[in-house]
Amino acid sequence: MNGTRRIASSLDEMDLAILERVEDDFDVSLETLAEELDLSKSAVHYRLNKLKDNGVIRSVTADVDPLAFGLEMVAITDVSVTHETGYSEDIGEELIARQGVEQVYYTMGDVDFVVISRVQTRDQLNDLIDRIVAIDGVNETSSKFVMQEFENNRTIAANITDAARESILGMSTD
């Protein structure tokens, strides 16, 4: 029951190296990976499959550029709700189901939800906020525009703290 209880099975440094590579770019060939890691192609393939089976790799996905869709406007909206207990899960599901909403966080604090959404125009944002306010239980919203985004490509394996890395490599097999 410590901070690492859900780790699927022991990951070694080779697994981390593979993850750091494919989390950023899965289009790399098995041959290139095998050379970089000094392993046979089959061994790399075997480890990738194991990582998928273990759920460490949840899925392989295409990363679509929102700008290619004209989605140039990002907003962060704080949402407070009326009944604070019990309904939060339902309201979270309602929020994430709204077209244009990308991420929803339920937080401790004076605002209950932080909602990040992406749209084309200010009109679309106004419309989205109307659709948020229409959700039963939503009390008040307050939005701010994002001027600039700094992103990470979601490369979790390459982005963990040193302490977290130690903790992962120290795990033994289930």
Added chain:
Amino acid sequence: MNGTRRIASSLDEMDLAILERVEDDFDVSLETLAEELDLSKSAVHYRLNKLKDNGVIRSVTADVDPLAFGLEMVAITDVSVTHETGYSEDIGEELIARQGVEQVYYTMGDVDFVVISRVQTRDQLNDLIDRIVAIDGVNETSSKFVMQEFENNRTIAANITDAARESILGMSTD
């Protein structure tokens, strides 16, 4: 110079259908895709390549489960800076470079940056906040814990508003 100016080239409904599918799961075989879309394997492949060349598909990536790394704690940190102008880009780069930080948004409003980070323990979060405060120009921070996340798998194509969809399909070729 309208809201859709950066759209790479005209996308049709077939492209959108392909994107909706592969943005969620790129592990689907060409054959399955071809059957689902009533197209030949080569045609699907041709369109996928075009979408990559156009930059609509930025990359293909492995989606790693943060819980598999014991990263159970998410925090949203508001960061205000001392010199409001000029240095914002530098500070944003500094923030995103910190281990544990996933996303950074530079906003209009009383807080300047919204930082979303993911760590294993409260100690690691404290350490991360120390590393944020140490950045030159950072004035004040205020963090809240995330109790629950609602996520979208970042499926942009399946998540655009109807208005945005109309706007995209209505485009003509450059």
Added chain:
DNA sequence: AATGAAATCGACCAGCA
């Protein structure tokens, strides 16, 4: 857990509508 060989699937090309 890793290997090499055999079967399957995806990438690429020339040509066509």
Added chain:
DNA sequence: TGCTGGTCGATTTCATT
């Protein structure tokens, strides 16, 4: 420009260690 069908190369699978 978008698509087809075929070839080649890469990936997946499997028996074996």
